Amino acid sequence: MEIIVQLLIEGLLLGTFYAFMSLGFSLSWGVINILNLAYGTFVVIGAYMTYILFTALSIDPLLSIPLTFSAGFLFGSALQRFLINRVLSYEPFMVLILTFGLDIFLSHSLNLIFKADIRSVDVSYAEKSFFFGPFIVSQVKLIVFILSLLLTFALYILMTRTWTGRAIRAVALDREGSSLVGVDPSKVFLITMALGTGIAFSSGNLYAVLQGFTPFDGGFLTVKAFLVSIVGGLGRVESALAGGLFLGILEIFTSFYIGEEWKFFTTLLVMLAFLIFKPRGLLGGKYYAEA
Amino acid sequence: MNGILLGIFLFAVTVWASDVLKLGAAVSFSGKYAKEGQLLKKGYELWKERVNSLGGIKVGNKRYRVEIIYYDDQSDPKTTAKLIEKLITQDKVRFILGPYGSAQVFAGAGVVEKYDALMVQGGGASSKIYKQGYRHIFGVFNIAPDYGKNLIDLAVSLKPAPKSVAIIYEKDIFSEDAARGALKRAKEKGLKVVLFESYPKGAQDLSSLMLKIRMKKPDIVIGAGHFKDSVLVVKQLKQFKINPKFVGLTVGPPVPAFVKALGKDAEYIFGPVQWSKELNFKDPIFGSTEGYVKEFRKMFGHDPEYHSAGGTAAAMALQLALEKAESLEVKKVREALLSMKAETFYGVIGFDSTGKIVTKKMAVVQIQGGKPVTVFPFESRKPVYPKPEWK
The missing domain is CATH 3.40.50.2300 (Response regulator)
Incomplete structure (x- = not known):
């Protein structure tokens, strides 16, 4: 019994990180209707930025979150403005191919610059743990959990309480309708992509303190973001939370009861099952066409 | 001239x-x-x-x-x-x-x-x-099976005799081979194998394995992997406050970077070596x-x-x-x-x-005072056992 509670704690901590990490992916899919295959590599770029800031300027990885977020925001807007906008009017496959190519380009560039070495950001609080009776909670995971929760909440406020957030949701719900009432979709696309990439970069900070990373981690992360989006449903903050927690708990329980090596397999299997039986996710409604 | x-x-x-x-x-x-x-x-x-x-x-x-x-x-x-x-x-x-x-x-x-x-x-x-x-x-x-075999041979020769062992290994042809060598020897020596499980190559978080080891409280923990895995295993054993009497890692302890990466935490960890x-x-x-x-x-x-x-x-x-x-x-x-x-x-x-x-033949070293010293099959220093708890 104790062990189940312990596993649930682990799953909750991990799941919240997944939720925050996937938000950007889910947003650009739900709002602009593009699948960004380079998303995981964006997270990895954030992790490397954190690494440089930490090793060269000794800036704590948690304090550099605003920096990586801003860098991601700029990178995302440039990406949308100069690359994605150009192919958006063609069939959806073009965007897929574009982001696929971008992923290869970026991950190999990282490999050229940083080599294939596993890098890690070794902060002093990384090895400590809290003990609550029989339960153990790693300090760094708890910090990442709290930060993910705060950032996710901040995004929720942004999406529901600000004009920009409402505009994003309006465009996601009905492109034509929103332009009729004076919202310019192309501007919203730009902001969404910028915001999404900012989220990706800054979740790189959290990823970097959680575990070691290499230039080629992006693929796995993209698949995770994909699963979170499918399970939860698209474009909404609460859907990402549901999806993230689901994935976190699924991974933890699979590694414990079936074996670490089955984690990825199970993840893909569940994704397949969702696509077949519940393609709109746990919280229903495909965002883009939702009534 | x-x-x-x-x-x-x-x-x-x-x-x-x-x-x-x-x-x-x-x-x-x-x-x-x-x-x-x-x-x-x-x-x-x-x-x-x-x-x-x-x-x-x-x-x-x-x-x-x-x-x-x-x-x-x-x-x-x-x-x-x-x-x-x-x-x-x-x-x-x-x-x-x-x-x-x-x-x-x-x-x-x-x-x-x-x-x-x-x-x-x-x-x-x-x-x-x-x-x-x-x-x-x-x-x-x-x-590779000799790596695991030598670690178990050393462990069972120590007093008080260990009774149970957990073996975790990286999914890689060398590490699996080494882990199976340890498994075979452990069974021959009558040790209770409480865990024998792999993790994927390049895994960076072994939390669920650690939870299992923590629950089963083995006397011996054997980790079969390479240098990076060894560092990870030690860090996470410490993070989860798991204190076995004997920790043996296949690749890592003799590499100079091991002590550098782990400092005091590297102390008293055993590792088999091809040469000394x-x-x-x-x-x-x-x-x-x-x-x-x-x-x-x-x-x-x-x-x-x-x-x-x-x-x-x-x-x-x-x-x-x-x-x-x-x-x-x-x-x-x-x-x-x-x-x-x-x-x-x-x-x-x-x-x-x-x-x-x-x-x-192979030998086994233990980290003592920041340096690997040979403790098996000949003793250039006495092995320290059981391993003191993490500080």
């Missing part, structure tokens, strides 16, 4: 040995196995410098200076295979010095075999390498094991451990075979290797018909 004489002598040597024998190696200088790869390269480099300063390799009546072409395989077996193919086909190298890591050796071996080149390696220990019927692959490492600098053998080019250690220290500023020694030993086996064969033909060199029984700083080198070394 002496200077001039030395000058003339060196000039004579260079002219005398003006022919060049090119060797090639694809080794991990980046990626997961970079630490081990760099040590292996040091072993090759020391041998090369030494041989060249002695006038090169004597093959028949000719003397050859040695050159080694290196490529970085990025710790990726597919890249190793590609680079070895490049060495053979583009750089026209016939004799390959092995890569680091069983998976890399295994991938490279197929290519070497295809082109009828020859590889001598001190970087791969999986027994799978020798089960393919390859004829041109020779290795100076004892096979405390051995005592005669050597044809370094004089003795001691002479080897001295030369190594002079060139690199630290003591050699077994990854470097394996590299030197592999290269030296090739050199001795070339000299004995008096030919650069792969076929004759292969025969010379098969019939070899040579004493070197590394131990006696001799191979069976599959190409694996059968003439030497």
Whole structure:
């Protein structure tokens, strides 16, 4: 019994990180209707930025979150403005191919610059743990959990309480309708992509303190973001939370009861099952066409 | 006067040995196995410098200076295979010095075999390498199951006797092989195996495995993996406050970077080694094991451990075979290797018909005071057991 509670704690901590990490992916899919295959590599770029800031300027990885977020925001807007906008009017496959190519380009560039070495950001609080009776909670995971929760909440406020957030949701719900009432979709696309990439970069900070990373981690992360989006449903903050927690708990329980090596397999299997039986996710409604 | 004489002598040597024998190696200088790869390269480099300063390799009546072409395989077996193919086909190298890591050796071996080149390696220990019927692959490492076997043999010889063991391993041909060696021995010795489980290559978080170990409270924890895994396992054992009496890790403890990465936490951890600098053998080019250690220290500023020694030993086996064969033909060199029984700083080198070394034993070291010291099968220091709790 104790062990189940312990596993649930682990799953909750991990799941919240997944939720925050996937938000950007889910947003650009739900709002602009593009699948960004380079998303995981964006997270990895954030992790490397954190690494440089930490090793060269000794800036704590948690304090550099605003920096990586801003860098991601700029990178995302440039990406949308100069690359994605150009192919958006063609069939959806073009965007897929574009982001696929971008992923290869970026991950190999990282490999050229940083080599294939596993890098890690070794902060002093990384090895400590809290003990609550029989339960153990790693300090760094708890910090990442709290930060993910705060950032996710901040995004929720942004999406529901600000004009920009409402505009994003309006465009996601009905492109034509929103332009009729004076919202310019192309501007919203730009902001969404910028915001999404900012989220990706800054979740790189959290990823970097959680575990070691290499230039080629992006693929796995993209698949995770994909699963979170499918399970939860698209474009909404609460859907990402549901999806993230689901994935976190699924991974933890699979590694414990079936074996670490089955984690990825199970993840893909569940994704397949969702696509077949519940393609709109746990919280229903495909965002883009939702009534 | 002496200077001039030395000058003339060196000039004579260079002219005398003006022919060049090119060797090639694809080794991990980046990626997961970079630490081990760099040590292996040091072993090759020391041998090369030494041989060249002695006038090169004597093959028949000719003397050859040695050159080694290196490529970085990025710790990726597919890249190793590609680079070895490049060495053979583009750089026209016939004799390959092995890569680091069983998976890399295994991938490279197929290519070497295809082109009828020859590889001598001190970087791969999986027994799978020798089960393919390859004829041109020779290795100076004892096979991987010996790593696990030696750790268990040491553990059960200690008092108070341990009763249970947890074995975790990286999903990789070397580590799985080593873990199975430990499993087999543990069962033979009547230990209770409470956990035997793998984790995927490159995993960076072993939380669920740690939770399991924490729940089962084994006396012995064996981790089969490579350098990076060893560091990760120690960090996470500490993070989860798991305090077994005996922690043994297959690759890691003897590597200098292990103590550097873990500091005090590296203390009292056991690790099997292919070779120890405390051995005592005669050597044809370094004089003795001691002479080897001295030369190594002079060139690199630290003591050699077994990854470097394996590299030197592999290269030296090739050199001795070339000299004995008096030919650069792969076929004759292969025969010379098969019939070899040579004493070197590394131990006696001799191979069976599959190409694996059968003439030497392994040892186990423990980190004490920041340094690996040999504690098994001979005790240069007494092993510290049970291991004190994490601080």
